Amino acid sequence: GAGVSQSPSNKVTEKGKDVELRCDPISGHTALYWYRQSLGQGLEFLIYFQGNSAPDKSGLPSDRFSAERTGGSVSTLTIQRTQQEDSAVYLCASSSQGARTGNTIYFGEGSWLTVV
Amino acid sequence: KQEVTQIPAALSVPEGENLVLNCSFTDSAIYNLQWFRQDPGKGLTSLLLIQSSQREQTSGRLNASLDKSSGRSTLYIAASQPGDSATYLCAVNGGNNRLAFGKGNQVVVIP
Secondary structure: OOOOEEEOOEEEEOOOOOEEEEEEOOOOOOEEEEEEEOOOOOEEEEEEEEOOEEEEOOOOOOOOEEEEEOOOOOEEEEEOOOOHHHOEEEEEEEEOOOHHHOOOOEEOOOEEEEEO | OOOEEEEOOEEEEEOOOOEEEEEEEOOOOOOEEEEEEEOOOOOEEEEEEEEOOOOEEEEOOEEEEEEOOOOEEEEEEOOOOHHHOEEEEEEEEOOOOOEEEOOOEEEEEEO
Protein backbone atom coordinates (compact mmCIF):
# COMPACT_ATOMS: atom_id res chain seq x y z
CA GLY A 1 0.00 0.00 0.00
CA ALA A 2 0.88 3.66 -0.13
CA GLY A 3 1.56 3.92 3.59
CA VAL A 4 1.58 1.96 6.83
CA SER A 5 -1.96 0.89 7.62
CA GLN A 6 -3.19 0.05 11.13
CA SER A 7 -6.47 -1.35 12.40
CA PRO A 8 -8.55 -0.79 14.35
CA SER A 9 -8.00 2.93 14.53
CA ASN A 10 -9.88 3.05 17.85
CA LYS A 11 -10.66 0.28 20.31
CA VAL A 12 -12.44 0.41 23.65
CA THR A 13 -12.24 -2.81 25.62
CA GLU A 14 -13.10 -4.02 29.08
CA LYS A 15 -10.37 -4.78 31.56
CA GLY A 16 -9.38 -8.42 31.34
CA LYS A 17 -10.28 -8.88 27.67
CA ASP A 18 -7.76 -9.72 24.96
CA VAL A 19 -7.15 -7.35 22.03
CA GLU A 20 -5.43 -7.73 18.68
CA LEU A 21 -3.95 -4.82 16.79
CA ARG A 22 -3.00 -5.18 13.16
CA CYS A 23 -0.31 -3.50 11.08
CA ASP A 24 0.11 -3.65 7.31
CA PRO A 25 3.51 -2.15 6.43
CA ILE A 26 4.53 -0.43 3.23
CA SER A 27 4.85 -3.01 0.47
CA GLY A 28 8.40 -4.36 0.26
CA HIS A 29 9.51 -3.08 3.65
CA THR A 30 11.34 -5.83 5.51
CA ALA A 31 11.70 -4.04 8.84
CA LEU A 32 8.67 -3.50 11.06
CA TYR A 33 8.46 -1.83 14.48
CA TRP A 34 5.85 -1.46 17.20
CA TYR A 35 5.90 1.51 19.58
CA ARG A 36 3.57 2.66 22.32
CA GLN A 37 2.73 6.27 23.14
CA SER A 38 1.02 6.92 26.47
CA LEU A 39 -0.59 10.23 27.37
CA GLY A 40 2.10 12.79 28.12
CA GLN A 41 4.89 10.30 27.53
CA GLY A 42 7.39 9.79 24.76
CA LEU A 43 7.28 6.88 22.38
CA GLU A 44 8.27 3.57 23.93
CA PHE A 45 9.83 0.83 21.77
CA LEU A 46 8.06 -2.52 21.97
CA ILE A 47 9.40 -4.90 19.31
CA TYR A 48 11.29 -5.05 16.01
CA PHE A 49 10.83 -7.54 13.15
CA GLN A 50 13.23 -8.22 10.31
CA GLY A 51 11.23 -10.33 7.91
CA ASN A 52 9.22 -12.75 10.03
CA SER A 53 11.72 -12.98 12.87
CA ALA A 54 11.84 -10.74 15.90
CA PRO A 55 15.48 -10.30 16.91
CA ASP A 56 14.53 -7.69 19.49
CA LYS A 57 11.55 -8.30 21.78
CA SER A 58 13.13 -6.56 24.74
CA GLY A 59 10.64 -3.69 24.79
CA LEU A 60 7.55 -5.79 25.42
CA PRO A 61 6.39 -4.65 28.89
CA SER A 62 5.13 -8.00 30.16
CA ASP A 63 4.31 -11.56 29.09
CA ARG A 64 0.76 -10.40 28.37
CA PHE A 65 2.14 -8.77 25.23
CA SER A 66 3.07 -10.76 22.14
CA ALA A 67 3.53 -10.06 18.46
CA GLU A 68 3.93 -12.01 15.29
CA ARG A 69 4.54 -11.32 11.65
CA THR A 70 3.62 -13.60 8.79
CA GLY A 71 4.69 -13.67 5.16
CA GLY A 72 7.14 -10.88 5.83
CA SER A 73 4.22 -8.48 5.75
CA VAL A 74 1.29 -8.11 8.16
CA SER A 75 2.00 -8.02 11.89
CA THR A 76 -0.35 -8.52 14.82
CA LEU A 77 0.26 -7.21 18.34
CA THR A 78 -1.78 -9.09 20.94
CA ILE A 79 -2.43 -7.91 24.48
CA GLN A 80 -3.92 -10.52 26.78
CA ARG A 81 -5.93 -9.75 29.92
CA THR A 82 -5.80 -6.02 29.28
CA GLN A 83 -5.20 -3.63 32.17
CA GLN A 84 -6.05 0.06 32.41
CA GLU A 85 -2.36 0.97 32.17
CA ASP A 86 -2.35 -0.59 28.68
CA SER A 87 -4.42 2.36 27.44
CA ALA A 88 -2.26 4.14 24.88
CA VAL A 89 -1.70 4.68 21.20
CA TYR A 90 0.04 1.72 19.58
CA LEU A 91 2.06 2.86 16.59
CA CYS A 92 3.47 0.65 13.89
CA ALA A 93 6.31 1.67 11.59
CA SER A 94 8.23 0.14 8.72
CA SER A 95 11.40 0.76 6.74
CA SER A 96 12.92 -0.79 3.67
CA GLN A 97 15.74 -2.32 5.68
CA GLY A 98 16.87 -2.51 9.29
CA ALA A 99 17.85 0.40 11.47
CA ARG A 100 21.58 0.11 10.75
CA THR A 101 21.08 1.03 7.10
CA GLY A 102 19.86 4.47 8.10
CA ASN A 103 16.69 4.39 6.02
CA THR A 104 13.70 6.56 6.76
CA ILE A 105 11.16 4.96 9.09
CA TYR A 106 7.50 5.50 8.23
CA PHE A 107 4.73 5.40 10.82
CA GLY A 108 1.06 4.51 10.61
CA GLU A 109 -1.76 6.52 12.15
CA GLY A 110 -1.85 4.34 15.25
CA SER A 111 -4.40 2.23 17.08
CA TRP A 112 -5.92 4.13 20.01
CA LEU A 113 -6.65 1.64 22.79
CA THR A 114 -8.77 2.49 25.82
CA VAL A 115 -9.22 -0.09 28.58
CA VAL A 116 -12.21 0.60 30.83
CA LYS B 1 20.96 4.05 27.32
CA GLN B 2 20.30 6.89 24.88
CA GLU B 3 18.42 9.81 26.43
CA VAL B 4 16.80 12.39 24.14
CA THR B 5 15.66 15.77 25.42
CA GLN B 6 13.68 18.39 23.54
CA ILE B 7 13.55 21.99 24.62
CA PRO B 8 11.29 23.89 24.87
CA ALA B 9 8.47 21.46 25.62
CA ALA B 10 5.94 23.96 24.31
CA LEU B 11 6.06 27.31 22.56
CA SER B 12 3.76 29.79 20.86
CA VAL B 13 4.91 32.17 18.15
CA PRO B 14 3.15 34.72 15.96
CA GLU B 15 2.72 33.82 12.32
CA GLY B 16 5.74 34.74 10.21
CA GLU B 17 8.35 34.23 12.90
CA ASN B 18 11.06 31.63 12.50
CA LEU B 19 10.86 28.57 14.75
CA VAL B 20 13.89 27.02 16.42
CA LEU B 21 13.41 23.63 18.05
CA ASN B 22 16.22 21.94 19.95
CA CYS B 23 17.02 18.28 20.49
CA SER B 24 19.89 16.91 22.56
CA PHE B 25 21.05 13.32 23.00
CA THR B 26 23.48 11.70 25.38
CA ASP B 27 25.22 9.10 23.21
CA SER B 28 26.94 10.48 20.11
CA ALA B 29 27.34 7.03 18.50
CA ILE B 30 24.36 7.34 16.20
CA TYR B 31 23.47 6.19 12.67
CA ASN B 32 21.06 9.01 11.97
CA LEU B 33 18.52 11.38 13.46
CA GLN B 34 14.99 11.88 12.21
CA TRP B 35 12.53 14.72 12.82
CA PHE B 36 8.83 13.90 12.82
CA ARG B 37 5.65 15.91 13.02
CA GLN B 38 2.60 14.69 14.93
CA ASP B 39 -0.81 16.33 14.68
CA PRO B 40 -3.39 15.74 17.45
CA GLY B 41 -4.93 12.30 17.15
CA LYS B 42 -2.65 11.34 14.30
CA GLY B 43 0.44 9.26 13.68
CA LEU B 44 3.94 10.53 12.93
CA THR B 45 4.95 12.11 9.65
CA SER B 46 8.62 12.04 8.74
CA LEU B 47 10.03 15.51 7.99
CA LEU B 48 13.79 15.15 7.65
CA LEU B 49 16.40 12.42 8.08
CA ILE B 50 20.01 13.38 8.76
CA GLN B 51 22.67 10.69 8.47
CA SER B 52 25.49 10.73 11.01
CA SER B 53 27.94 11.87 8.32
CA GLN B 54 25.81 14.89 7.41
CA ARG B 55 25.63 18.27 9.10
CA GLU B 56 22.27 19.42 7.79
CA GLN B 57 19.27 18.62 5.63
CA THR B 58 16.80 21.01 4.02
CA SER B 59 13.29 20.58 2.70
CA GLY B 60 11.37 23.69 1.73
CA ARG B 61 11.02 25.94 4.79
CA LEU B 62 12.54 23.27 7.03
CA ASN B 63 16.21 22.93 7.86
CA ALA B 64 17.69 20.49 10.34
CA SER B 65 21.26 20.59 11.57
CA LEU B 66 23.25 17.91 13.36
CA ASP B 67 26.27 18.31 15.62
CA LYS B 68 26.98 14.72 16.54
CA SER B 69 29.99 15.40 18.72
CA SER B 70 28.05 17.70 21.01
CA GLY B 71 24.88 15.60 20.83
CA ARG B 72 22.61 18.24 19.38
CA SER B 73 20.21 18.79 16.52
CA THR B 74 18.16 21.85 15.69
CA LEU B 75 15.08 22.09 13.51
CA TYR B 76 14.48 25.49 11.92
CA ILE B 77 11.13 26.35 10.38
CA ALA B 78 11.24 29.60 8.43
CA ALA B 79 8.35 32.03 8.22
CA SER B 80 6.00 29.96 10.38
CA GLN B 81 2.37 29.46 9.37
CA PRO B 82 -0.68 28.39 11.42
CA GLY B 83 -0.54 25.06 9.60
CA ASP B 84 2.83 24.42 11.25
CA SER B 85 1.07 24.04 14.61
CA ALA B 86 1.84 20.49 15.77
CA THR B 87 4.16 18.50 17.99
CA TYR B 88 7.63 17.97 16.59
CA LEU B 89 9.50 14.84 17.66
CA CYS B 90 13.21 14.14 17.43
CA ALA B 91 14.27 10.49 17.15
CA VAL B 92 17.81 9.14 17.35
CA ASN B 93 18.80 5.89 15.66
CA GLY B 94 21.67 4.22 17.50
CA GLY B 95 21.67 1.21 15.18
CA ASN B 96 20.12 -1.15 17.72
CA ASN B 97 16.87 -1.48 15.78
CA ARG B 98 15.02 1.03 17.89
CA LEU B 99 14.60 4.79 17.79
CA ALA B 100 15.04 6.82 20.98
CA PHE B 101 12.46 9.60 21.02
CA GLY B 102 12.26 12.88 22.84
CA LYS B 103 8.93 13.96 24.31
CA GLY B 104 8.45 16.58 21.63
CA ASN B 105 8.18 20.31 21.08
CA GLN B 106 4.52 21.36 21.04
CA VAL B 107 4.21 24.34 18.71
CA VAL B 108 1.34 26.80 18.29
CA VAL B 109 1.60 29.40 15.54
CA ILE B 110 -0.77 32.28 16.23
CA PRO B 111 -2.42 33.86 13.18
